[in-house]
Amino acid sequence: MTEIHLAQQAEADELLGRSPLAALVGMLLDQQVPMEWAFSGPYTIAQRLGEDDLDAHRIAAYDPDAFAALLSDKPAVHRYPGSMAKRIQQLCAFLVEEYDGRAEAVWADAADGAELLGRLLALPGFGRQKAQIFLALLGKQYGVRPRGWREAAGAYGESGAYRSAADITGPESLAKVRAFKQEAKRAAKTAKSSGN
Template sequence: MTTLWLAQDADADRLLAEDPFALILGMLLDQQQPLEKAFKGPYLLAQRLEVSRLDPAEIAAYDPERFAAIYATPPAIHRFPGSMAERSQKLAQAIVDDYDGDTAALWTGAKDGKDLLKRLGDLPGFGKMKAQIFTALLGKQFDVRPEGWREAAGAYGEEGSLRSVADIVDAPSLTKVREFKKQMKAEAKGAKG
């Protein structure tokens, strides 16, 4: 089993390693909040639903108002609980519709890296960058390596790049990834100014 260091909570990271939907949901939640909080979100959701694994069909079918309330219960699963609860249900529905509820089929059925990237990019809430980062995460930490996966992941697939969650395996790598993100934000801000 893969040992992760994303939520920085042993139980939450174990769920991410064992439950493909929890992992992809953590990636979805990784925006506009610290990555540890994002990747702990699936564990909080599982606790609140009183389940040991997250079932995309159950999440997709959940009453949207009640689901949003679960996201908003302190500590909130996301800083924008309403919109992210809705996006999470759309992600779950896409997994049900396109992969019969089997999240791992999304990557186990990919013909190659380009196909994997397309499948991920077609998911609600996944743009090109998020799809590339998740492709890199699968390749680097889960040994999901269809032909051409590094190329599909772009710079995130580079060995030792330390630029995304795909590269976080301990405290030093987390620090390096944070430094890289800070530098990228500063450069983007400088380009606008």
């Protein structure tokens, strides 16, 4: 099991450390909400399903309205629980179809970083940035390091960087990633207002 600190909550982080599907779902949820909220989502979903892990087959087959309601219960799993419920089910259905429901099969036998990036890009809900961040997370924290993984992850693969979820190992690194993101937003705003 891998020691993870993305949710900053012991039970949620423990699940992320032992469940490849939980890690993928957490990454999927990581948009438009604080990172800790996103990465605690898989644990909340598992609890509400009455399970100690997530199962792609079960989630893919779950009644869509009931699954959306499960994510919408207070406290909601995401700011947009309905659309995220749909995305999680699409992701799980894809994993069932392509990988027999085994999330780890996405990266288990990837020949190199470029192939792994391609597989991540094929996942529903994973654009380039999300795929590269998850690839960096796999390499930096889960020990999944096919040849060329850092290059395929782009800037997120850099050693010693504090850019994304891939770099969070505790409260101190979380604060550094937050500061990096705020600075990037500020710079983007400044560039936009100056017409660049």
